[in-house]
Amino acid sequence: MAIRLKPVDVVLVGMGWTGSILAKELSAAGLRVVGLERGGWRETVPNFQSPAMHDELRYAVRHGLMQDTSRETLTFRNNVRQDALPMRQLGSFLLGDHVGGAGVHWNGQVFRFHPFDFQWRSHHVERYGADIIDPELTIQDWPVSYDELEPYFDRFEYLCGIGGKAGNLRGEIQPGGNPFEGWRSREFPNPPMKLAYGGKLFADAARAQGYAPFPVPSANLTRNYTNPEGLRMNACTYCGYCERFGCEHFAKASPQTSILPLAMQNENFELRTHAHVTRVNTAGVGGLATGVTYVDARGREYEQPAELVILCAFGIHNVRLLLLSGIGEPYDPRTGEGVVGRNYSYQTMSSVDIFYPPDTHINPFMGAGALGMVIDDFNGDNFDHSELGFIGGAYIAAYTTGARPIEHHAVPEDTPRWGAAWKQAVARYFNNNVGLTIHGSSMAHRANYLDLDPTYRDAYGQPLLRMTFDFPANDKRMSHYVTARAAEIAEAMGGEQVSVSEVDEHYSIVPYQSTHNTGGAIMGVDPASSAINRYLQSWAAHNVFVMGASAFPQNPGYNPTDTVGALTYWAAEAILNDYVKNPRPLVDA
Numbered sequence: 001m002a003i004r005l006k007p008v009d010v011v012l013v014g015m016g017w018t019g020s021i022l023a024k025e026l027s028a029a030g031l032r033v034v035g036l037e038r039g040g041w042r043e044t045v046p047n048f049q050s051p052a053m054h055d056e057l058r059y060a061v062r063h064g065l066m067q068d069t070s071r072e073t074l075t076f077r078n079n080v081r082q083d084a085l086p087m088r089q090l091g092s093f094l095l096g097d098h099v100g101g102a103g104v105h106w107n108g109q110v111f112r113f114h115p116f117d118f119q120w121r122s123h124h125v126e127r128y129g130a131d132i133i134d135p136e137l138t139i140q141d142w143p144v145s146y147d148e149l150e151p152y153f154d155r156f157e158y159l160c161g162i163g164g165k166a167g168n169l170r171g172e173i174q175p176g177g178n179p180f181e182g183w184r185s186r187e188f189p190n191p192p193m194k195l196a197y198g199g200k201l202f203a204d205a206a207r208a209q210g211y212a213p214f215p216v217p218s219a220n221l222t223r224n225y226t227n228p229e230g231l232r233m234n235a236c237t238y239c240g241y242c243e244r245f246g247c248e249h250f251a252k253a254s255p256q257t258s259i260l261p262l263a264m265q266n267e268n269f270e271l272r273t274h275a276h277v278t279r280v281n282t283a284g285v286g287g288l289a290t291g292v293t294y295v296d297a298r299g300r301e302y303e304q305p306a307e308l309v310i311l312c313a314f315g316i317h318n319v320r321l322l323l324l325s326g327i328g329e330p331y332d333p334r335t336g337e338g339v340v341g342r343n344y345s346y347q348t349m350s351s352v353d354i355f356y357p358p359d360t361h362i363n364p365f366m367g368a369g370a371l372g373m374v375i376d377d378f379n380g381d382n383f384d385h386s387e388l389g390f391i392g393g394a395y396i397a398a399y400t401t402g403a404r405p406i407e408h409h410a411v412p413e414d415t416p417r418w419g420a421a422w423k424q425a426v427a428r429y430f431n432n433n434v435g436l437t438i439h440g441s442s443m444a445h446r447a448n449y450l451d452l453d454p455t456y457r458d459a460y461g462q463p464l465l466r467m468t469f470d471f472p473a474n475d476k477r478m479s480h481y482v483t484a485r486a487a488e489i490a491e492a493m494g495g496e497q498v499s500v501s502e503v504d505e506h507y508s509i510v511p512y513q514s515t516h517n518t519g520g521a522i523m524g525v526d527p528a529s530s531a532i533n534r535y536l537q538s539w540a541a542h543n544v545f546v547m548g549a550s551a552f553p554q555n556p557g558y559n560p561t562d563t564v565g566a567l568t569y570w571a572a573e574a575i576l577n578d579y580v581k582n583p584r585p586l587v588d589a
């Protein structure tokens with residue numbers, strides 16, 4: 001029997017980026033807010049300090065900061081003809097756990113989506129005609145525009161203290177920035193990161209081929225900075241233990257460094273750690289939410305009543321909680337009907353490596369999560385697709401994120417995969433290698449979706465999430481095309497060998513690709529084809545809001561978190577200025 005707790009105004013499920021922003025915003029407005037986080041408390045001092053934090057085996061290889069798959073995991077299959085099997089270890093993506101979520105161990109590459117990304121279907125139909133879109137792709141326009149979100153992108157970027165160079169200031173193209181980007185109301189709060197040698201070699205070759213390289217916008221702070229909330233961060237030391245690690249220097253924007261301390265100081269906010277939410281409770285089938293049920297570390301079950309339930313648990317966990325709670329119709333790939341689980345998308349990744357003579361010292365061990373140079377020329381619809389047979393694109397970047405001793409072992413493709421010759425090649429090329437990342441879009445496809453697994457259960461006895469996903473043919477064509485462009489740049493970068501790693505024929509959940517899982521509870525204008533409206537409010541229960549990249553109708557080429565942050569501020573404003581004053585559906589169905 002669950003212990004029933006005192007009702008509150010708002011319960012937040014999950015305390016990563018989205019939960020932390022909402023905790024601060026809603027409690028500052030006077031609402032009584034409880035944040036429930038399944039993991040434990042952690043903060044920069046003492047949890048992220050050296051030398052313990054620079055333990056590659058513990059954190060990068062054994063995923064010490066991430067979801068414990070012995071308690072909760074997901075099952076996976078490429079298509080409905082296969083039996084889905086549980087992931088015993090994290091692989092293709094690294095799900096966050098504990099306070100701060102994946103915002104603690106992210107890289108901090110902070111890109112805005114393009115204006116056309118928000119009108120993805122109508123933009124293509126208008127420019128190329130409807131035939132360019134494979135009928136199996138269930139891509140949709142977003143119900144919100146770039147212009148509407150611009151102030152909220154700006155707010156998230158100033159919160160994080162992003163270092164970068166604007167390419168488009170209020171419609172004026174700026175030298176040194178990205179000429180393809182949407183307009184910005186002002187310059188980045190901080191200057192770009194330093195130029196690593198690998199990035200320079202790439203930028204020089206790309207520029208010589210007529211492209212427009214620019215520095216990756218970075219949440220690794222480029223100088224000491226006090227954000228608009230009054231929180232102070234330090235300059236990055238380029239320590240190279242960034243992606244998959246917490247930052248010991250307060251130099252990587254994260255919930256802990258950028259926003260959460262303010263919520264923690266507010267007596268309207270209460271954080272409960274080791275509180276694993278198992279379902280959203282509703283007043284009968286199709287009724288409003290009445291609160292949530294959670295289980296603490298000792299296995300005791302609690303019911304937390306609340307006027308408003310906001311899911312901030314990360315995209316795929318949000319989808320699972322909706323499915324477990326019966327909020328919204330589950331998607332059925334046979335009929336194409338139902339909305340929860342629909343349009344699950346990912347990212348389409350490939351890479352190109354350039355190997356240099358021994359006297360070309362790249363020094364890749366001096367790096368940071370978002371240190372790099374990038375071109376946008378083959379991203380989105382920045383290039384003419386009329387004769388190409390696909391839509392979408394990818395950015396090409398030379399990142400120097402830190403060559404750590406265990407996992408950094410790029411070798412030319414003709415090298416034996418093990419033994420003395422492999423070891424010699426690893427030593428030979430450790431300091432003489434630059435990698436290019438081709439970071440591509442992922443189109444929603446009718447056959448890719450999320451539902452509940454009929455066989456496997458978690459430590460609480462609940463069905464695991466089942467992921468059914470494979471790369472659509474459209475995305476493989478896109479990836480091959482952009483990878484070939486990256487290889488052309490690589491050939492001009494002055495190395496002695498180039499190795500190309502194309503996207504796999506079928507998606508494998510084993511090798512790491514990116515933690516950019518999107519869709520499953522997408523936003524839209526029609527309850528028949530979307531789970532939430534333009535304010536991230538559930539069509540099925542108007543006092544449930546769903547934050548995070550689960551809202552994306554499909555996934556553009558860029559990394560998601562700038563858009564996740566912008567949407568969180570956008571939804572917070574709608575909740576505070578409109579919803580709590582008059583609780584109702586904010587958009588008519």
Ligand SMILES: Cc1cc2nc3c(=O)[nH]c(=O)nc-3n(C[C@H](O)[C@H](O)[C@H](O)COP(=O)(O)OP(=O)(O)OC[C@H]3O[C@@H](n4cnc5c(N)ncnc54)[C@H](O)[C@@H]3O)c2cc1C
Pocket residue numbers: 013014015016017018019036037038039093094095096097098099100101102103105106107108109110111243244275276277278312313314315317370515516547548549559560561562564
């Ligand atoms: C290695 C890595 C690198 C990345 N690099 C980048 C990058 O460079 N740029 C970029 O844009 N994005 C990047 N990302 C993605 C980025 O981290 C996420 O987009 C972002 O953190 C999502 O925020 P969120 O609040 O939606 O979810 P999260 O940060 O994952 O927070 C969700 C929280 O909810 C908790 N939770 C889950 N289920 C429950 C439950 N049932 N009950 C209670 N609590 C629950 C989790 O423990 C977690 O703390 C990266 C991710 C990883 C893992």
Ligand code: SF4
Pocket residue numbers: 219220221235236237238239240241242243245246247248249251252367368369
């Ligand atoms: S590279 Fe910079 S931001 Fe990243 S963990 Fe090291 S000091 Fe922090």
